[in-house]
Amino acid sequence: MASGARDPRAAPAGNGDVTEAGLRFAAPNGAVLHHVVRPGPNRPVVFANSLGTDLRIWQAVVAGLGPQTPLLLWDKRGHGLSEEGPVDMATHAADLAGLMDLHGLTDALVCGVSVGGMIALQLAADRPDLVAGLLLSNTGHRIGDAATWNARIETVEREGIAAIADPILERWLGPEYRASNPAQMAGWRAMLTRTPAAGYTATCRAIRDADLTEAARGITVPTLCLAGSVDGATPPQLLRDLAELVPGAAYRCLEGVGHLPSIERPAEVAQMLKDLAERIA
Numbered sequence: 300m301a302s303g304a305r306d307p308r309a310a311p312a313g314n315g316d317v318t319e320a321g322l323r324f325a326a327p328n329g330a331v332l333h334h335v336v337r338p339g340p341n342r343p344v345v346f347a348n349s350l351g352t353d354l355r356i357w358q359a360v361v362a363g364l365g366p367q368t369p370l371l372l373w374d375k376r377g378h379g380l381s382e383e384g385p386v387d388m389a390t391h392a393a394d395l396a397g398l399m400d401l402h403g404l405t406d407a408l409v410c411g412v413s414v415g416g417m418i419a420l421q422l423a424a425d426r427p428d429l430v431a432g433l434l435l436s437n438t439g440h441r442i443g444d445a446a447t448w449n450a451r452i453e454t455v456e457r458e459g460i461a462a463i464a465d466p467i468l469e470r471w472l473g474p475e476y477r478a479s480n481p482a483q484m485a486g487w488r489a490m491l492t493r494t495p496a497a498g499y500t501a502t503c504r505a506i507r508d509a510d511l512t513e514a515a516r517g518i519t520v521p522t523l524c525l526a527g528s529v530d531g532a533t534p535p536q537l538l539r540d541l542a543e544l545v546p547g548a549a550y551r552c553l554e555g556v557g558h559l560p561s562i563e564r565p566a567e568v569a570q571m572l573k574d575l576a577e578r579i580a
């Protein structure tokens with residue numbers, strides 16, 4: 300390498316901002332996907348976000364991982380800056396596999412929240428070569444039931460996401476966080492309500508139609524199931540059930556925390572990922 304040129308595999312020198320590696324767009328599986336990828340010498344960590352959120356929910360977790368950790372974060376179809384398109388859970392997982400293949404990432408720790416956890420389970424079933432460990436945050440082998448998802452889809456199609464934003468935000472974040480962070484709450488509300496309605500409802504249908512029971516039973520990598528004690532969307536019992544299904548999985552619950560621990564307790568989530576990486580190494 301010419302003197303002064305940077306080794307592209309080296310860790311970046313920056314401050315851990317999730318976007319400093321640069322925003323990228325690629326269509327490895329038919330839809331243009333917005334993503335952030337960062338190189339580094341350690342085991343890669345891949346983040347899969349939840350319904351109505353985009354890759355920014357991992358910002359503070361990424362800052363806690365340090366610059367040696369290669370990263371991949373992406374906005375799933377119909378969310379953030381990614382293109383909309385027909386989607387089911389297998390397509391979401393194939394999108395992620397396409398991005399990992401594009402950037403040469405294998406044997407990653409995959410950290411998924413809510414539907415992101417379902418995508419992680421589907422990825423582990425479909426492409427076990429890509430997954431070395433799982434942090435399944437606030438998710439389930441099934442989430443909700445058909446009637447509830449159909450009602451939500453109808454409301455969003457009729458009135459838009461703003462009509463259901465209040466109860467969603469109450470499930471996302473615990474009472475203490477909501478009371479102490481009014482500006483952040485306005486920001487997360489904007490992220491939710493700016494999600495395209497068609498992209499949002501397409502992923503509602505994907506969740507409604509997904510059953511990851513067999514995928515969970517077939518997991519062979521170290522897995523942590525993480526719950527929040529005041530999560531009204533995927534309550535702790537769902538995570539305990541998931542930990543029973545996944546062979547050898549551990550279970551943890553964060554007190555006072557809602558559906559998105561990556562926002563409420565990022566340092567603890569980062570530490571859990573580091574501990575998981577150490578168990579695998």
Ligand SMILES: O=C(O)CC1=CCC(=O)O1
Nearest residue numbers: 349350413414467470532
């Ligand atoms: O929007 C919610 O209620 C929380 C949620 C369920 C599935 C998901 O990804 O987020």
